Amino acid sequence: MKLKQLEGLVGGLQQFSNPKIELEQYPTGPHIASRMLYTAENSFGDVSNKIVADFGCGCGTLGAAAALLGAEHVIGIDVDSQALELAYQNAEDLEVDIEYIQCDVKNLRWRGQSVDTVVMNPPFGTRKKGADMDFLSMSLKIASQAVYSLHKTSTREHVRRAALRDFNASSAEVLCELRFDVPQLYKFHKKKEVDVAVDLWRFVPKH
Amino acid sequence: MRLLTHNMLSSNVKGVTNGFPLGIEVEKVVEKQVELSADFLINIFSKIEWKALVDASRAVGYAELPDQADASMLDSDEFLRKFHHALLELHLEEGALLCPETGRRFPVNKGIPNMLLHEDEV
Numbered sequence: 001m002k003l004k005q006l007e008g009l010v011g012g013l014q015q016f017s018n019p020k021i022e023l024e025q026y027p028t029g030p031h032i033a034s035r036m037l038y039t040a041e042n043s044f045g046d047v048s049n050k051i052v053a054d055f056g057c058g059c060g061t062l063g064a065a066a067a068l069l070g071a072e073h074v075i076g077i078d079v080d081s082q083a084l085e086l087a088y089q090n091a092e093d094l095e096v097d098i099e100y101i102q103c104d105v106k107n108l109r110w111r112g113q114s115v116d117t118v119v120m121n122p123p124f125g126t127r128k129k130g131a132d133m134d135f136l137s138m139s140l141k142i143a144s145q146a147v148y149s150l151h152k153t154s155t156r157e158h159v160r161r162a163a164l165r166d167f168n169a170s171s172a173e174v175l176c177e178l179r180f181d182v183p184q185l186y187k188f189h190k191k192k193e194v195d196v197a198v199d200l201w202r203f204v205p206k207h
Numbered sequence: 208m209r210l211l212t213h214n215m216l217s218s219n220v221k222g223v224t225n226g227f228p229l230g231i232e233v234e235k236v237v238e239k240q241v242e243l244s245a246d247f248l249i250n251i252f253s254k255i256e257w258k259a260l261v262d263a264s265r266a267v268g269y270a271e272l273p274d275q276a277d278a279s280m281l282d283s284d285e286f287l288r289k290f291h292h293a294l295l296e297l298h299l300e301e302g303a304l305l306c307p308e309t310g311r312r313f314p315v316n317k318g319i320p321n322m323l324l325h326e327d328e329v
Contacts, residue, residue: 103322
């Protein structure tokens with residue numbers, strides 16, 4: 001599948017109508033989502049025929065992209081029932097098979113590193129401090145091949161240190177820097193739209 | 208929820224040491240056919256807890272898997288078909304997963320297990 005086609009398909013998904021600020025619910029736009037998964041597959045072979053988990057899946061954008069690129073088994077995990085309902089509907093609309101689990105990523109208990117790849121656009125930790133680190137830590141516990149994640153560029157050194165020193169990553173690489181469009185979703189947003197610089201990371205877990 | 212997911216998921220109630228495998232309470236099972244990938248099955252075989260898969264498949268009404276399996280059986284197309292069917296084509300749509308240690312029930316609706324814990328369980 002070509003990148004443009006993937007971006008088009010993923011761009012048609014329904015987004016949050018009533019996003020919850022305390023969960024930092026922001027849709028992962030089709031531009032970022034398609035590039036993230038396209039890179040994971042074409043540069044590293046981490047998607048097709050693999051088991052892929054989407055942590056904090058929200059409306060299911062990343063998981064959907066993984067399914068479209070040939071992942072054998074995709075699991076989306078989120079805390080919020082409404083997000084999961086939306087994600088379920090989105091998967092039906094795209095005619096892809098995605099499993100969902102309602103769970104707090106922090107409290108996930110998994111049997112070993114049985115998932116191949118984790119993809120995620122985690123909360124940045126602006127509402128619940130340390131949320132980004134919880135996601136990173138758990139992802140490196142259950143993935144056996146790779147973790148793809150987005151973190152604010154301003155936290156780059158902190159993220160690198162945490163991954164390598166505390167969370168069992170054997171490598172941590174910034175694949176590229178992207179601009180995440182944050183539309184005026186919440187009342188406290190003063191500007192119509194704001195660009196946040198984010199790093200697309202690829203972490204490899206130790207076994 | 209496929210049995211592949213069931214084969215990886217553990218009870219997350221705090222303090223539980225033996226949370227795998229989760230028991231299965233069946234209300235509705237759905238079969239959804241997907242294309243068989245021999246490569247995928249051969250790769251995943253060594254990661255599967257075989258007994259848990261056999262028990263789970265029996266719980267959802269499929270009794271074709273052998274009690275024990277080893278990698279040499281992956282040469283057989285018939286075995287691959289059964290393995291594929293149990294792992295990926297049987298879905299628990301409605302029912303519950305049960306913590307083997309505490310009996311705590313995690314409901315499953317529309318194929319989605321709810322593993323959210325209450326405050327006193329975290």
